[in-house]
Each structure stands twice: as structure tokens, then as C-alpha cells.
Amino acid sequence: MVKYQEIAKDLRRKILNKLYLPSEQLPQEKEMCLIYNVSRITIKKAVDELVTAGLVIKRRGAGTFVKSVNDATVQELSLVQQFTGFTEANQGKSIKSNIIRFEIVHPSADVADKLQIDIDSFIYDIIRARYADTEPFVVEYTQMPLDIIPGLKHDVLLDSIYHYIQSRLKLKIQSAHRAIRAMWPNEIEQEYLKVDTNFPVLEVEQVAYLDDGRAFEHSISRHRSDKIIFKTLSIRA
Template sequence: MQKYVIISNDIRNKILNGEYVANQQIPFEKDLCVHYNASKMTVKKALDMLVSEGLIIKRRGSGTFVKDLSADAINRITLANQFRGTTSLYPDKKVYSKVLNFSIEKVPELAANKLNIASDSFVYDIHRVRYVDDKPTVMEKIYMPIDLIPNLKEKNIKGSIYGYIKEELHLNIQSAHRTISVRKATDFEAEELGMEKGDPVAVAEQVGYLDTGSAFEFSTSIHRYDNFSAEFVLTSN
């Protein structure tokens, strides 16, 4: 993941988590360069990304400030942040994957239905465990159409798949339909996630969509009970 993306992810998370509040001035670019050990151009690119997202505003001669966002705007950005992936959510930590399987297979029936693709289509079959600072956090089973997400490599599976989709394929992830349930971990899940047998896990089943409307991902994520949270936005008509 490019350095400016890491920096923008960290600042975005600080805004959404309330570390930087509305109308607060964030550190000057020169101070951010020192903090992130990055060039002025890299920091400027990171800030420009947050300006384009509507999170911050630059005031000539004064500095850069957090925008006073409406509740709707905060909800929109919070939801979008959920689809940036584990690497983006932990920009200050070491995130990597243990790959349990990475192959190209004929799409299973359930995945074909979820992805709305033909039953004779081929998909990436991905099974991995995501580690954050050397601690197993989530086990993911993912199906992605190979014609929609071309040239996916094992290095992308070990790193950030979403990063590859956005930074190298230049595709925009827009939304997801997600269902969350809770059950006991299987013995295999407990072993891979470093838990006791029978410990509870959160199970998130998700279909992800690009801004074209195409479903690019059907995944089932098994989360440790002690490291899972979900954000929801409820609206009424």
C-alpha cells in the first residue's frame, strides 16, 4: 500500500474516532512529514485525498482543519470506511495474511447466486487468516469473479485485496450487503484464531459491490469475539 494512502487512512480514522474533532486544526504539513517519516509531496497527496472526500478543508494562511460535518455526511464516510479493509483500519499496525488456499475454481452454486453470475463461471477461491500485529484476528473465505478482478496474485492475498482493487485496477468499491450472526467456533477456526474450543465467533456474510453495480465479492468472515465490532446506520422514511 502506498505511503500517502497509509497516511490518509490514519488521519481519516482519527477523525471518525473523534481524536480530531470538528473545526480542529490538524498538524502542519511539515509536522506530519516528521510524524509519518514522509516527504512533503506524499503528505500533500494524503491531505488532498481527504479534502476530496470532504473530511478536511484547507484555509489559506491558516492551515488545515476538520470540517464541521453533518450527521448524514459522517454516516456516509463511516460506512465507506468499513469497506476499506483490515489494512486500512489498522494503518499503524502490521497487517498480513496466512494463506490457507488460493485457487481458481468453478463457482459454487451459493456463490453464483450471491454474485449473480453464470453457474459455469470461474472465481478465485480464497481462504486466509488475517493477522494484526502477529495476532490472528479474522478468518476469511472469499469468492471473486476472475473476469471482474483480473490478475490477482498471492502477494495481493497476503496483503490487501481491496488495496489492489482500488490502487492497481482503479475500481471503486461502493457498498455491501452484510449479515451478521454469532455461533460457536469450530475446532479448526478456534485453532487458527488462537481461541479455546467452543469460544463464540461473529460471522459476517457479505456481498460487495463496485460503483458499476457489479458484485465483486462474496465472503464469509469469522471474527474473534474479543476483537469485533460493527457500525450500523438506521434510518426511517
Template sequence: MYKYREVYTDIKNNILTNHYRAGSLMPTQEELAEKYSISRLTLRKVLQMLGDEGLVYSKQGAGTFVRPRMADSPDEILPLNSPIGVTYSHRSQEISSKVLHFDARLPTPLEQKNLNIEANEPVYEIKRVRYLNGKHYSFEHTIMPTRIAPLDEKILHKSIYDYLGSKNIMMTDARRVVYAEAADAETSQAMGVDLNCPMLVIEQTAYDQKGRAFEYSVSQFIKDHSKFVFDVHRQWY
């Protein structure tokens, strides 16, 4: 991976995980260039990429700032254009999980395609309900190649992304498809809703800092319990 890409990924993760807080002044270009052992020219390229994504902005003579995001409401889910999970989008609230299924098996053709893996590569299959402040929040069906990192049920009761981060696996990009779907019998029982109740669905393929697909998941949300946010930033040249 090119050095600028590594630096971009690290700074972006620091912003998304609130290490660099929204609205705050970032370290100076001299400090960042020294920290990452890169030239000012390379750093400016990194800051330009972050600026194009709407994550930072510069003020002449003042420095580079983390761009404030729209105010969150208690029932709002993660922004659709940010590669972070519910633990980060609801840092001040109580998040818990109930594991319904955890096993390893061979992937289906669809999972092979989305994860770019062979038919004989084993994957974890995870089904769990996420709770926000004690209330049903989402029903997650996750597929992950077993080679990514060893998992156990204890890990699944917490944030999988936090655990992967401890293994230096960072989610930096994701492809998300959003649609509506009627709750089937499994979803109905897991989420405590009526059969055929309308559900909001996010189908996601997640990529790490090396560009590898490491997760394919389908998450379902009760229609009147969730809100979606998408910030649009126009690039000017």
C-alpha cells in the same frame, strides 16, 4: 452508468479512504462541478445522496463538510454500514496476512446465487488469516470470479481492495449478514481458539461501482477481540 452516479461513487470513495478527512471542509461546489464537468444541479443531487447516508453535511455560508465519525478504539472493526475493509478501518495499525489456501475452481450453487454467475464461470477461492498488530484478527474465506482481476499470492498478503482499486474496481456497496457460530476444526486451527469457541461472523456480498457482485466472503472474528459499529442516520423530508 449515469454521470451523477459516477461522481457520487468517486466522492464517496474519497471520503471512505480518508482522502477527504472526517470533519474537514470539502472543495467548493464550483470546484467540484468543474472537476467532474457537471452542472451545479447534478452536484447538488450527489451531495444530497451523500448527506442522506450521513457522510457529509452543509453549513449555510460555510460549505460542505465531511461528517465526523464516532471515535475509534484500537479493537474496533470496520463500521458495518461503510463499504471499506480492515486496512482502511485500522490505517494507523499494523495489518498482515497469512494465506492458507489459494486456488481456482467452479462455484457452488450458493456462490453462483450470491455472485450472479453461471455454473461454468471459474472463481478464486481464498482462505487467509488477518493479523492486527501481530494478533489474530479474522479468518476470511473469500470467493471471487477470476474475470474480475488476476490475483496471485503476493497480492493476497496485502490489501486485496487496494489492488482492485488500482484496477479501477471500487467496492461501493455491500450486503452484510452478521451472526454467531461455533468454531469448527478449520477455524479453531487458523485462529488459535478452542473447538466450538463462539465466533462473530460477517457474511458479505460486495458490489463495485457498476453494481456488479465481485466478492462473496465469510469472515470470522474472535468474540472478545472485536467490536461492531453501525451509525444510524434518520432522513427528514
């Protein structure tokens, strides 16, 4: 194990053992250079490992902070390489989107809290059914702040929102916090997923973050349970 990986492992252990608390700032690079007796380049590579793992965020001009997530989520975060949108996750297939709802509204108090915005802000409120090779896979309920993701139009929703964010807006998607539950389908899902009331769906609630720490998406996705497998890689201290 090279030096920066040893440092990343030590910092990860301290975060998981609550030596650094959620929202707490890590020591500055200069201070960590003295603590670990290494160069700033080595510290930067170690911290970048934690950013990739979804444990910390970098805030420009402020420093590096531990993410504010609960104990279970911290220990079960997937690596960022496993974080993809529907289109990317189904490469090689013919992707189709059916726009059920596309409006600009004020967020509910709960959504505003998760997106870290004011309830007087404006968000996109989107419902889409997604298909791969004509087969229904998922109904997505998505909220995104207008000031972070400007310019969304119907043509983007029919394609890939994540591709638009990364290729057109030049923003970097960093991580996502998820909760997964088994649910019964509502009327929308019964219609668009072609299931009945006794067919369970897998619900994934997600808050996704850019590399500067801003929450850009709250979504609830209801997947056909026979069409989806979620794979995670847990991080051990």
C-alpha cells in the same frame, strides 16, 4: 437542508415505503428535473447521495435502479464510508496474512447467485487468516469472479486485496450487504484464531459491489469475538 438533500430524503422515503420497488428503475434525470423543478446538477447530487447510502446503483447507459435487498437490509445499511477492508480498518498496526487456500474453481449455485454469475464461470476461492500486531483477528473465506478481478496472485493476498482493486485495477468499491451471526468455530478457526470449541466467533457474510452495480465479492469472515466491534449508522426516511 439544501435542495438536493431534500430530494434525496424524499427519494429515500419512497424507496423505504416501497413506492419504488427493488430492481425498479428510478425516473430519468430529465423527468425528475420536472418533478422537483430543479436542474440536472441538483438531481445528480441527490441521486449520488442515495448511491453513497447503498440504496440505488447506477448502470451505465441504462439508468439508476433500486438495489435488490430485503426490507431489513435496506433499513440497516451502513454508509459506504464505514465499508473498509481489514488492512484499512487497522491502520497503524502491523498486518500479516496467512494464505490457507488459494484456488480457481467454479462457484456453487448459491455463490453464483449471490455474485450474479453463471455456475460455469470461474472464481477465486480464498481462505486467509489475518493478524494485527501478531494477534489473530479473523479467518476470511472469499470468492471473487476472475473476469471482474483479474490478476490476483499470492503477493496481493499477503497484502490488501481491496488496495489492489482500487489502486491497481482502478475500480471503485461502492457498498456491501452484510449479515452478522454468532457461531462456534470450526477446526480451521480453532487453529488459526487460537480459540477452543467453546469460544464464540462473530460471522460476517458479505456481498460487496462496485460503483457500476457488479457484485465483486462474496465472503464469510469469522472474527474472534473479543477483537471486533461493528458500528453501523442506520438511515431514517
